[in-house]
């Protein structure tokens with residue numbers, strides 16, 4: 001696999017060839033814009049055996065990252081331990097089959113995060129927006145979305161030395177001032193620990209099963225946010241945009257120019273490209289060849305990357321370093 005540090009060449013746009021495993025869709029939060037969650041009891045948990053069957057089919061297909069993405073079981077639930085163990089076991093399985101796990105399953109205890117560091121090359125949690133005002137609206141029934149809890153997760157990841165992806169969600173009722181405050185908070189935490197490898201700038205995009213139903217976040221606003229984010233965030237943090245949420249409106253030339261406008265504003269990564277976007281199931285990911293068709297005539301080069309950036313390889317436990325090294329040298 002051709003792998004690049006996206007910051008070393010300004011004409012390189014990266015993406016991660018990925019596949020998503022969902023341990024469960026059940027979630028004790030009820031974010032009103034959610035198109036993912038299911039009620040407890042209505043979403044059977046993924047078994048390790050089923051996961052293994054899925055992953056074996058992916059071997060030698062170019063997929064590198066296994067994204068473990070889950071709804072949340074309440075921290076005080078008697079089922080939390082089993083939920084966490086399943087997540088750990090799925091990561092361990094993915095590693096044993098030569099893949100690189102990246103887990104994003106909501107806020108964790110310190111001990112849970114420390115354990116998952118042993119089986120993840122990077123981890124993630126969206127900050128979404130820092131303003132507590134959203135707790136009165138879209139996050140009214142979502143205790144996991146308390147901003148201080150999420151900031152603390154970013155801090156713990158830094159203290160534990162975990163390469164981390166975070167991001168903001170735009171268009172859920174926050175103000176413009178909130179955007180800059182949230183970005184500044186990420187910049188500040190990264191200044192302390194140096195562990196944030198990417199920040200996702202995700203435009204809210206209306207889905208079919210949510211209850212929020214608002215207008216999708218406009219492209220002109222997104223371009224403005226990317227430009228300002230590039231000024232606020234340290235240069236060693238890559239700005240990621242989800243191409244399936246940008247590349248949706250209008251005819252083909254219009255859609256292409258939307259993506260290009262985001263790149264020109266400073267986005268340099270397109271995130272995990274997998275068969276299905278589990279969080280935004282109404283917006284399928286474009287195939288990498290389609291992305292190439294759009295961006296390469298404009299002078300950009302699309303390059304696959306690993307879910308851990310090279311400068312963080314030495315942060316990883318020895319077992320993980322060995323698997324990453326095989327991908328770096330193309331022995332996969």
Ligand code: SF4
Pocket residue numbers: 027028029030031034035036037070071072106142144
């Ligand atoms: S957005 Fe995430 S935390 Fe909120 S309800 Fe959906 S799955 Fe749960």
